[in-house]
Amino acid sequence: MDTANTKIYQSSPSMQKSKEDSYKAVAVTKKKKKASAGDMAFTICNTIFMILFVVITLYPVLNTLAISFNDGTDALRGGIYLIPRKFTLKNYATVMQKDNLVTGAYITVLRTVIGTFLSLITNAILAYIVSRKEFIFRRQLSLFWVITMYVNGGLIPTFLLYKNLHLTNSFWVYVVPGMISAFNMLVIRTYMNGISESLTEAAQLDGAGYTTIFTKVISPLCKPVYATIALFVAVYQWNSWFDAMLYNRMSDQYTTLQYELMKLLSSVTNQGTSAEAMKNAQGAVTPTSVRAAATILTMLPIICIYPFLQNYFVAGLTLGGVKE
Numbered sequence: 001m002d003t004a005n006t007k008i009y010q011s012s013p014s015m016q017k018s019k020e021d022s023y024k025a026v027a028v029t030k031k032k033k034k035a036s037a038g039d040m041a042f043t044i045c046n047t048i049f050m051i052l053f054v055v056i057t058l059y060p061v062l063n064t065l066a067i068s069f070n071d072g073t074d075a076l077r078g079g080i081y082l083i084p085r086k087f088t089l090k091n092y093a094t095v096m097q098k099d100n101l102v103t104g105a106y107i108t109v110l111r112t113v114i115g116t117f118l119s120l121i122t123n124a125i126l127a128y129i130v131s132r133k134e135f136i137f138r139r140q141l142s143l144f145w146v147i148t149m150y151v152n153g154g155l156i157p158t159f160l161l162y163k164n165l166h167l168t169n170s171f172w173v174y175v176v177p178g179m180i181s182a183f184n185m186l187v188i189r190t191y192m193n194g195i196s197e198s199l200t201e202a203a204q205l206d207g208a209g210y211t212t213i214f215t216k217v218i219s220p221l222c223k224p225v226y227a228t229i230a231l232f233v234a235v236y237q238w239n240s241w242f243d244a245m246l247y248n249r250m251s252d253q254y255t256t257l258q259y260e261l262m263k264l265l266s267s268v269t270n271q272g273t274s275a276e277a278m279k280n281a282q283g284a285v286t287p288t289s290v291r292a293a294a295t296i297l298t299m300l301p302i303i304c305i306y307p308f309l310q311n312y313f314v315a316g317l318t319l320g321g322v323k324e
Helices: 002-010 013-068 090-096 101-131 138-150 155-164 182-193 197-205 210-221 223-239 242-247 257-270 275-282 287-312
Strands: none
Touching: 013 287, 090 257, 090 287, 101 138, 101 182, 101 210, 101 223, 101 257, 138 182, 155 242, 182 223, 197 210, 210 223, 223 287, 242 257, 257 287
16 A cells, blocks of 8 residues: 555656756756856956956056166166166156246146047037938038048148138147047947937927937937047047147247157257266166156056046946837
């Protein structure tokens, strides 16, 4: 009787189902173990690759920093990698003693702030206009701006144009020509095209006009692309020196930091690369050491600004914001 009851119990559907579930659980566990092992190997390889990539990326910067703090004549021996062998501040003192450096730094900061702000506003407004489907000539104008990215008037016609517009020998030659950029405008326009039309339609139903939609709906969602374009423009404005040499060469009050550092490097290089000559002329500095110090001073502000902008380098802020 007990044997018959045991056979009936073992052959019951619930018992069979529980066995199948246990077999499936074991199989899933084995698959998870295999998948986790593969994920672990990928994580390890990816971590090693990223560490090597970071080292390769940071080494030139750290090496330049070490050379900038090292004695110039000692740096000619080589063998300096990440730590200065003979610490000194003479390289930075040589750079900071340059004439018009304070004026150049002031003009550079001013053109970077004003130029970035005005360029961002003008390109954002223009991109918003071109991104609207009800704007009739948006395709024709977009094609026209794309052509200007590959074809320009040349250096001499551009100089004559700026001269006739009274932009030469003035501060505004740094700002006005860069207020509109076809590339930056198209980047912002492409990002705006990705924003759902349901948001603008809902704002229009509430009585919002184009200005309100741009300032209250579109612009808050475009913070990532605004930050990216702002960084592009700021880096360009900060590093630019050719326009100062070309348009404001005779105006020391409108000189820029990069132009002054370029003149410093040229003057130091023209004095010769002999260690004795550099020691007598600049006090134990060489073109290599001065160039390293100037490079660090040039990149330092951008390095300080970048961490505050990288938080906005995230796409897809509107994901899940609208349900079609």
